[in-house]
Amino acid sequence: MSARERWTLLLAVMLFVSGAAWGVRSTYVLSALTFVALNAIAALGLSLVMGFAGQVSLGQAAFYAIGAYASGILTATHGWNCWAALAMAVVAGAAAALLIGLPIFRLSGLLLAMASLGFGIIVYYVLVNWSGVTGGPSGLTGIPPLAIGGFRFDTDARVFLLAWTVLLFLLGLAGNLVDSRVGRALRAIHGSESAAQAAGIDATRYKLGVFALAGGMTALAGGLYAHYLTFINPSPFGFGYSVELVVMVVLGGVASLWGAVLGAAAVVLLVEALRAALPLVASSRGAAEYEIVVFGLALMAFMIFLPGGLVSLRGERWPPARAER
Amino acid sequence: MTFAEQLAQYLATGLVVGGAYALIGLGFVIVYGVTRVINFAQGEFVMLGALGMATLLGRGVGVVPAFVVTVAGVALLAALLEWVAIHPLRGAPPLAVLIVTIGASIAIRGGALVVWGTDPLALPPFTAGPPLALLGAVVVRQALWVLAVAVLVFAGLWFFFTRTYAGTAVRACALNARGARLMGIRVERTHRFAWALSGALGATAGAVIAPITYATYDMGLMLGLKGFVAAVLGGLVSPPGAIAGGFLLGVLESFSAGLLSSGYKDAVAFLILIVICIVQVAGWLPWRVAGEGEA
Amino acid sequence: MVRMSPLLEVLGLGKDFGGLAAVRGVDFAVAPGQIKALIGPNGAGKTTIFNLIAGALAPTRGRVLFEGTPLPVLRPHAVAARGIARTFQLVRLFGEMTVLENVLVGCHRHGRAGWGACALRTRAARDEDARLRLRARAVLALLDLEGRAEMPAAALPYGEQRLVEVGRALAMEPKLLLLDEPGAGLDRGEQAHLAAIVRQIRDGGTTILLVDHHMDFVLDLSDEVLVLSYGEKLAEGRPAEVRSDPAVVAAYLGEEAA
Numbered sequence: 001m002s003a004r005e006r007w008t009l010l011l012a013v014m015l016f017v018s019g020a021a022w023g024v025r026s027t028y029v030l031s032a033l034t035f036v037a038l039n040a041i042a043a044l045g046l047s048l049v050m051g052f053a054g055q056v057s058l059g060q061a062a063f064y065a066i067g068a069y070a071s072g073i074l075t076a077t078h079g080w081n082c083w084a085a086l087a088m089a090v091v092a093g094a095a096a097a098l099l100i101g102l103p104i105f106r107l108s109g110l111l112l113a114m115a116s117l118g119f120g121i122i123v124y125y126v127l128v129n130w131s132g133v134t135g136g137p138s139g140l141t142g143i144p145p146l147a148i149g150g151f152r153f154d155t156d157a158r159v160f161l162l163a164w165t166v167l168l169f170l171l172g173l174a175g176n177l178v179d180s181r182v183g184r185a186l187r188a189i190h191g192s193e194s195a196a197q198a199a200g201i202d203a204t205r206y207k208l209g210v211f212a213l214a215g216g217m218t219a220l221a222g223g224l225y226a227h228y229l230t231f232i233n234p235s236p237f238g239f240g241y242s243v244e245l246v247v248m249v250v251l252g253g254v255a256s257l258w259g260a261v262l263g264a265a266a267v268v269l270l271v272e273a274l275r276a277a278l279p280l281v282a283s284s285r286g287a288a289e290y291e292i293v294v295f296g297l298a299l300m301a302f303m304i305f306l307p308g309g310l311v312s313l314r315g316e317r318w319p320p321a322r323a324e325r
Numbered sequence: 326m327t328f329a330e331q332l333a334q335y336l337a338t339g340l341v342v343g344g345a346y347a348l349i350g351l352g353f354v355i356v357y358g359v360t361r362v363i364n365f366a367q368g369e370f371v372m373l374g375a376l377g378m379a380t381l382l383g384r385g386v387g388v389v390p391a392f393v394v395t396v397a398g399v400a401l402l403a404a405l406l407e408w409v410a411i412h413p414l415r416g417a418p419p420l421a422v423l424i425v426t427i428g429a430s431i432a433i434r435g436g437a438l439v440v441w442g443t444d445p446l447a448l449p450p451f452t453a454g455p456p457l458a459l460l461g462a463v464v465v466r467q468a469l470w471v472l473a474v475a476v477l478v479f480a481g482l483w484f485f486f487t488r489t490y491a492g493t494a495v496r497a498c499a500l501n502a503r504g505a506r507l508m509g510i511r512v513e514r515t516h517r518f519a520w521a522l523s524g525a526l527g528a529t530a531g532a533v534i535a536p537i538t539y540a541t542y543d544m545g546l547m548l549g550l551k552g553f554v555a556a557v558l559g560g561l562v563s564p565p566g567a568i569a570g571g572f573l574l575g576v577l578e579s580f581s582a583g584l585l586s587s588g589y590k591d592a593v594a595f596l597i598l599i600v601i602c603i604v605q606v607a608g609w610l611p612w613r614v615a616g617e618g619e620a
Numbered sequence: 621m622v623r624m625s626p627l628l629e630v631l632g633l634g635k636d637f638g639g640l641a642a643v644r645g646v647d648f649a650v651a652p653g654q655i656k657a658l659i660g661p662n663g664a665g666k667t668t669i670f671n672l673i674a675g676a677l678a679p680t681r682g683r684v685l686f687e688g689t690p691l692p693v694l695r696p697h698a699v700a701a702r703g704i705a706r707t708f709q710l711v712r713l714f715g716e717m718t719v720l721e722n723v724l725v726g727c728h729r730h731g732r733a734g735w736g737a738c739a740l741r742t743r744a745a746r747d748e749d750a751r752l753r754l755r756a757r758a759v760l761a762l763l764d765l766e767g768r769a770e771m772p773a774a775a776l777p778y779g780e781q782r783l784v785e786v787g788r789a790l791a792m793e794p795k796l797l798l799l800d801e802p803g804a805g806l807d808r809g810e811q812a813h814l815a816a817i818v819r820q821i822r823d824g825g826t827t828i829l830l831v832d833h834h835m836d837f838v839l840d841l842s843d844e845v846l847v848l849s850y851g852e853k854l855a856e857g858r859p860a861e862v863r864s865d866p867a868v869v870a871a872y873l874g875e876e877a878a
Contacts, residue, residue: 177738247427293432297432
């Protein structure tokens with residue numbers, strides 16, 4: 001796919017999304033689709049890490065939380081401008097990723113998975129225990145919605161549009177990146193690290209760069225989340241969410257840009273569909289419990305029968321091989 | 326309570342919890358060593374052991390039969406899981422296998438929620454009686470059961486792995502699967518056995534610790550992660566390492582909860598995890614934690 | 621031969637693997653503009669010496685000077701940045717990338733576009749990319765691979781994959797090119813083609829150090845040969861001198877007969 005085709009496709013999706021923002025009246029549907037976009041932004045970052053650095057992070061929820069809390073605290077507690085706070089949140093996420101990645105990325109294997117798992121859980125406990133700043137378990141309230149001048153992103157339709165715009169823009173940037181000098185270096189590292197190094201590519205630095213990029217993107221999603229809900233508490237940012245993000249990436253297909261979106265959509269929609277469908281088959285009591293069981297079993301079945309992820313259904317390999325302009 | 330008594334108390338508490346971590350960590354080591362899979366559902370075996378024991382004891386079944394039935398049942402479930410979900414993924418990317426074990430963990434936890442609900446189940450200690458005073462520490466009787474069972478299991482495993490043909494075969498598979506196959510060892514059966522064994526270890530940990538901690542459907546996640554840290558602390562492929570790692574983790578956790586802050590008690594294990602990773606990168610660790618780069 | 625200050629100097633280089641000495645105190649120098657070959661039977665330590673020069677392994681003893689200064693240790697990308705390119709004994713291509721993209725990776729060090737410029741496709745980044753693509757295409761032309769530019773590298777026959785790897789190294793425009801068993805797995809015709817290309821590269825001003833155990837291939841191609849046996853230097857000199865060296869003949873008789 002050439003750059004022009006890619007941006008045309010993104011524009012088409014954007015038009016469709018805009019139509020949905022005006023046409024869909026159900027706030028329930030709009031909010032579910034907003035969460036698809038927020039999750040997809042975070043999953044996109046993680047899919048770059050998994051696809052390029054060949055490493056899995058089991059602590060991405062921490063970067064989401066850092067983004068949400070940084071932006072939330074700076075606006076609600078310190079009265080910052082919301083866009084400045086959001087920018088700061090991105091920087092904080094990227095910086096945190098650098099901090100944890102710097103000592104780790106010199107070796108490959110399971111180390112990043114372990115260290116990020118530890119980091120993610122520690123961040124969670126800090127959120128719970130550092131009540132003076134984070135509000136502790138009861139959370140942080142009074143986060144203002146994002147606003148440009150007098151236009152406030154305070155309805156589901158507006159945030160939906162904003163989240164999808166950000167997602168599609170990032171997809172476009174990521175697509176550009178993949179098909180560029182930096183992207184080739186990253187793909188080379190993925191193909192053969194030793195050969196990439198022999199071509200003068202500092203693999204450690206590039207992997208670290210991808211991880212920081214993912215940290216920043218995930219923090220951005222977290223910041224958008226905080227300004228959307230205007231209230232945050234630690235419970236959504238636990239280890240479970242880190243796992244869910246990995247699941248999204250793997251479901252969609254590792255190292256495929258649209259795979260992250262597909263995976264996020266699949267997880268959000270599967271959960272919602274189960275919630276809607278199960279009370280019909282199971283007795284009303286205990287439907288939520290069955291939902292968890294079915295989700296777990298579906299996940300297992302999916303990986304057993306389609307280990308390449310959703311994108312592998314199209315039989316198309318990513319990255320785009322014929323990228324000549 | 327004097328300061329020395331306090332320290333003794335922390336040590337005792339830490340060793341008891343550490344015994345459970347060591348059992349859980351051993352489960353990780355055995356499955357990882359033989360099949361190179363990190364089994365995310367390991368903690369759920371612990372939960373099933375605890376809830377199974379609680380249910381059977383509640384129905385008036387004796388401690389010994391309840392223990393045997395629970396452990397055997399979970400071992401069977403673990404073997405079944407290997408057969409249905411892990412075995413078909415031979416040669417798949419490690420990440421896909423990891424996700425399958427995550428799916429299994431979610432499904433098992435959900436199943437427990439359906440069967441047992443959210444309320445914690447209390448269960449009586451194996452032997453009744455008031456707590457004992459040992460070297461200045463007050464120790465509930467069940468704590469002695471935890472340690473006794475753990476030590477018995479360690480001794481049994483040591484005997485099995487070093488003194489029996491079957492145990493040697495398992496070790497051979499862990500060292501070199503192809504070589505083991507050439508020697509006529511049935512690697513597939515060994516894999517299933519490793520899963521069953523780790524299921525049994527997890528269930529044992531859950532069954533003995535539950536009278537102290539209560540049993541709930543969601544206890545598996547944290548216990549599983551702590552057991553994983555114990556295994557990593559010991560090098561991830563070394564059973565004695567996992568045992569030492571388990572006790573070390575339990576004691577460190579107990580001391581930091583007592584002396585520093587109880588709010589961060591659960592974070593200690595994960596701080597240790599990060600420190601180990603960094604220390605290994607710096608090359609100060611005399612053993613390898615896990616994974617290797619391109620040759 | 622005119623004495624020039626050497627491009628590469630290997631001084632007392634040694635490498636032990638767990639008590640087993642793979643390389644035992646080897647000294648040699650490579651003069652600018654020459655094709656030098658390291659030959660020797662399997663296990664003589666040839667590839668180990670390559671990996672020590674390229675920074676993939678750390679020497680146990682000794683050191684390597686390039687243009688008079690020591691090379692970085694265990695930082696292969698930094699060695700590459702000094703102007704040393706290499707190929708691998710077993711071809712290591714980026715299989716999912718196209719042939720052109722593989723060569724473009726070799727051009728990496730001639731580009732400067734960073735993360736931001738690449739993501740935003742700034743004019744500077746696009747211009748640079750176009751320039752690098754021209755360079756890469758020129759390299760492919762030299763190797764007669766223009767027709768393969770858009771094919772995935774993994775789809776090529778083995779002989780051409782080897783050429784792509786040479787192309788990737790050439791695209792770096794190195795001062796010194798290390799070729800690890802370039803002739804392995806090639807038939808006579810392909811070997812001759814490769815030899816012609818290697819000469820052409822040398823004539824373009826690039827110094828070449830190669831490792832091989834095909835005596836005929838190496839002796840025809842090289843200006844100077846160093847024979848290794850069990851990690852030690854057995855002989856060094858012009859191909860004709862080495863060919864008649866009794867120690868070499870003795871060490872090689874079994875090998876060549878096989």
